[in-house]
Amino acid sequence: MTQITPQPGIMDIALYTGGKSTVEGVSNVVKLSSNENPFGPSPAAQEAVRRVLHEMHRYPSTDHGSLRQAIGEVHGLDAGRIICGVGSDEIIHFLAQAYAGPGDEVVFTEHGFGMYKISARVAGATPVEVPEAERVTDVDALLAACTERTKLVFIANPNNPTGTMIGQAEVERLADGLPPQAILVLDGAYAEYVEGFDGGASIVDARENVVMTRTFSKLYGLGGMRVGWGYAPAGIIDVLTRVRGPFNLSVPALAAAEAAIRDTAFVEKCRAENTRMRTWLAEALMEHGVPSDTSCANFILARFSSREEAEACDLFLQKQGLIVRRVAGYNLPAALRITVGDEASCRRVAHVIGRFKAGER
Numbered sequence: 261m262t263q264i265t266p267q268p269g270i271m272d273i274a275l276y277t278g279g280k281s282t283v284e285g286v287s288n289v290v291k292l293s294s295n296e297n298p299f300g301p302s303p304a305a306q307e308a309v310r311r312v313l314h315e316m317h318r319y320p321s322t323d324h325g326s327l328r329q330a331i332g333e334v335h336g337l338d339a340g341r342i343i344c345g346v347g348s349d350e351i352i353h354f355l356a357q358a359y360a361g362p363g364d365e366v367v368f369t370e371h372g373f374g375m376y377k378i379s380a381r382v383a384g385a386t387p388v389e390v391p392e393a394e395r396v397t398d399v400d401a402l403l404a405a406c407t408e409r410t411k412l413v414f415i416a417n418p419n420n421p422t423g424t425m426i427g428q429a430e431v432e433r434l435a436d437g438l439p440p441q442a443i444l445v446l447d448g449a450y451a452e453y454v455e456g457f458d459g460g461a462s463i464v465d466a467r468e469n470v471v472m473t474r475t476f477s478k479l480y481g482l483g484g485m486r487v488g489w490g491y492a493p494a495g496i497i498d499v500l501t502r503v504r505g506p507f508n509l510s511v512p513a514l515a516a517a518e519a520a521i522r523d524t525a526f527v528e529k530c531r532a533e534n535t536r537m538r539t540w541l542a543e544a545l546m547e548h549g550v551p552s553d554t555s556c557a558n559f560i561l562a563r564f565s566s567r568e569e570a571e572a573c574d575l576f577l578q579k580q581g582l583i584v585r586r587v588a589g590y591n592l593p594a595a596l597r598i599t600v601g602d603e604a605s606c607r608r609v610a611h612v613i614g615r616f617k618a619g620e621r
């Protein structure tokens with residue numbers, strides 16, 4: 261008999277469920293379940309990957325200097341305070357590993373992104389879920405939940421899966437009200453969808469207790485490449501870099517991300533198209549009696565009258581080859597999260613939901 265057991269907390273982790281991508285018996289599905297860019301990656305990113313194909317036998321850069329330089333230039337940030345990871349998921353993991361352990365608390369909101377809880381558990385820390393105010397981050401509730409054991413407070417702004425956002429003054433109030441041992445993490449996975457928004461970079465620059473995370477998986481269309489990054493005070497970057505594996509990002513991933521961030525025309529086009537179709541989709545759903553909060557991201561949280569109705573609508577959509585995301589796991593059982601696809605997909609999803617609301621099954 262062995263006595264092999266995992267670290268405390270590991271067996272409490274509920275496995276992350278990604279968005280579905282297939283429906284049995286249905287071909288030609290449209291996947292609107294993972295907030296991917298309907299236009300794919302920038303052609304420049306694809307070309308950059310083709311160019312490095314012959315270099316696969318070489319180890320990648322350990323310091324990601326060239327990518328950090330590009331991110332710094334495009335966003336006007338200090339490249340020395342950027343760290344790159346295997347998706348922003350990995351930056352979230354680094355933070356939890358480096359700053360939270362048994363006896364510590366990791367705070368996030370009730371409809372917050374699933375990796376906050378998983379990373380806290382992996383680190384052996386205690387996840388603390390805080391109510392939102394009608395699907396909006398509630399700064400007072402977050403501050404009230406902090407104790408002398410709080411090490412990390414995560415908010416996504418805009419939030420997933422609600423799509424809602426809080427303003428700069430509220431984020432600053434949160435940062436300034438935290439206990440001295442706590443770090444505020446501003447998860448900016450959807451920041452690019454908000455015209456003119458810096459994701460919280462200026463709040464990071466003005467403080468010692470704030471970190472911003474960003475990703476190439478959403479607007480840049482590189483979810484499959486797995487590249488994200490964090491921006492933080494120098495002392496925190498030093499800590500996180502010690503936790504990071506030296507070769508965490510592959511040669512093609514680095515090449516794709518660098519080309520993608522420099523292709524600002526593609527970014528502009530995707531942002532504008534998302535804004536146009538998001539407005540259209542929200543209005544079309546509203547006309548069918550399906551309300552949603554104003555979304556600042558690339559998805560809409562469609563609200564139904566009950567869990568049963570949301571599930572029935574999901575099944576009806578699946579039969580028509582449309583895959584959206586159930587969000588019961590995010591304490592939103594009566595809602596479905598629908599990624600803003602291209603115009604044809606948006607029209608199709610709105611049409612099918614209209615048929616469902618008219619009684620078809």
Ligand SMILES: Cc1ncc(COP(=O)(O)O)c(C=O)c1O
Pocket residue numbers: 295346347348349350373416419420447449474475476477483486487488
């Ligand atoms: C709020 C939020 N943060 C972080 C991530 C992680 O993305 P990635 O690891 O692909 O960068 C996601 C992905 O869905 C997200 O929605």
